[in-house]
Amino acid sequence: MSLVFAAVCSHAPGITGRAHLADPALRDPFHAAFRALGDEMREARPEALVLVGAEHFANFFMDNMPAYAIGMGDEYEGPIEDPAWLGIEKTRIPGNAELGKRIVGEVMETVDVAFAEEWKFDHGLIVPLHFLTPRFDLPVIPVNINCQGPPLTPLHRAWAFGEALRRAADKAPERIAIVATGGISHWPATPDSGKINEAWDREFLARWQRNDKAALLSYRDGDIYRDAGQGGFEIRTFVCLAAAARGQGTIRHFQPIPIFSVSATLGVMELA
């Protein structure tokens, strides 16, 4: 088989942890659309979910930081954050070590990738799962692109990594969903938290929807930092997804929500 579903989503911890501080008129439609995205994914009957995130020092640190990492465990745990703070209880998440190993092996044909047989999920993965698979019953292959500890992998390598994931999925008999999660413009974990460059977000998503490789790869980190904040470095996950799916994207939901620190974003991409 190969990929049966491809999507992108936000993952900010405020989506669950500060839900009580948000305007219900903005929060409720987003939460509903997030759950609906999970329904849409399940309708594609995936047997595993490749979840491409940009973690926040839950597993990898500057003593040994991989640009790319893929999980090869049969079980994971999360969140690392205080459950009351995040609004998500600690739980165990099923993995698929054997499938993860096959994906790692194929990706390595073109992209050097680290593997990890244990992995603690932070908000970057557990918030999407909270909505997409609320019973945590779909095996997850966690994937990380380092967007936290510079030097960061160049965007063209994130594209190559997405191509490698697609090739690995094409060789697997399983039905595989792939979801990439990151912020677009945002300045999280600073006093600026809540600052959003909506125009920049809309332009980025326009490029993403038409899967314009040249336009997506033309961003430079210095410009991203100035215009989209340090959180903007996470566009690497969206770029990776576009390379893996190859088709045109459709935004299912877009709404800047400052108390969540991001433009709440959900999108799907055709598989081509």
Add this chain to the structure above:
Amino acid sequence: MSLYGMQKFLYHLNRDPRVQSRFRDDQAALLAEYPLDAEERSAIERGDLGLMYVLGTNGQLLMHFAAYLGMPWAEYIEAMREGVSRHGPVRAGVYAMTTGMDEKVAGV
């Protein structure tokens, strides 16, 4: 300056319940294992997030530390503003403050 050591301590604390237990029960011995200067060590002991922010602590590490301490969101944001007010701009890293002191973009 041992920013790396302070961040590594936070990395371990944020992800490992055993380190959290030692932070509660055996804090001095735990902190002695990291290359912290006096200012950093004092900031950790006092839970002075404002100073830790200004010293250049990665924002995600600091946010998870605030979560560990059980700080409400508004208090955590305000602690960083107060840190900049008392100690000046962020000295390292990519989590600088770019808004004005009274510019509460998310209302907190």
